[in-house]
Amino acid sequence: MAFLTIDETKCKQDGICAAECPRRIITQEDGKSFPQVSEADEAYCMTCGHCVAVCPHGALSVTGVDIEDCPEIENALVLSWDRAKQFLRARRSIRVFKNKAVDRETLEQLIATARYAPTASNAQNLQWTVIEGRDKLESLSQETIHWMVGVIKAQPDSAAADYFRPFVAHWTTGYDGILRTAQTLIVPSAPKESANGLVDLSIALAYLELAALPLGVGTCWAGLLRAAMLATPELVESMGLPEGHTWFYPMMIGYPKFKYHRLPERKAPVIHWK
């Protein structure tokens, strides 16, 4: 099968696909024939799907991006500015979760949506480790507290020790301030050699937490666990992340116990116009 398949009954030879191609490998002889990709250039295609997405006539498919798998954008589903603004503003870090785990089907839906996050060179090479069960999360929190106690002992006058003391105190009263009451933890990872892996992971996590909102699922970046993971290789090992992969941040997932009713203001943006 050809790398670029053109439905000649639909193609209007308008050159939009060629103009949009980020790698400039779609060409049109004389600017008016059917678009094509030379065999030598096929390897440069990053299968981003821009050509398929931008063609107003549904006239082309490219290997790896079959038009059959590319539904049309529905105008009725496009967010208005007001809806988008409220949607983005309403996301909150959840720290009080219901005693009910998010089921695998929902988690799969979330992850499948988060994969639409951009990745450098369209690498799409992230993997997702899902750690399920309050017992497992509690033991990760326990390890984090153990690490904090060590830091407090070793450097009692440090800013870190001051920051950690309340978390240790809460833990001794039975409150888990590390992973709160979450029952699930998601840790995306990227191949160690990927140049932009950490950025890709960060964006994917941001997508994940936004995708969670309409499903009634809440999230929170697990920064304290991350700090313990950075300091404790055995802790990372115990999580069974994929071999040869690097991770960036674990994220707590669960159903929020409480509903939010207002949109707190942020600091005013600082903008430098040049």
Ligand SMILES: Cc1cc2nc3c(=O)[nH]c(=O)nc-3n(C[C@H](O)[C@H](O)[C@H](O)COP(=O)(O)O)c2cc1C
């Ligand atoms: C990188 C990062 C790490 C975070 N780590 C934690 C954490 O360990 N525990 C926690 O309760 N919240 C954590 N948070 C949540 C922030 O405190 C929260 O985003 C901030 O207070 C703003 O509130 P909002 O997310 O509800 O808008 C983290 C957020 C980010 C972005």
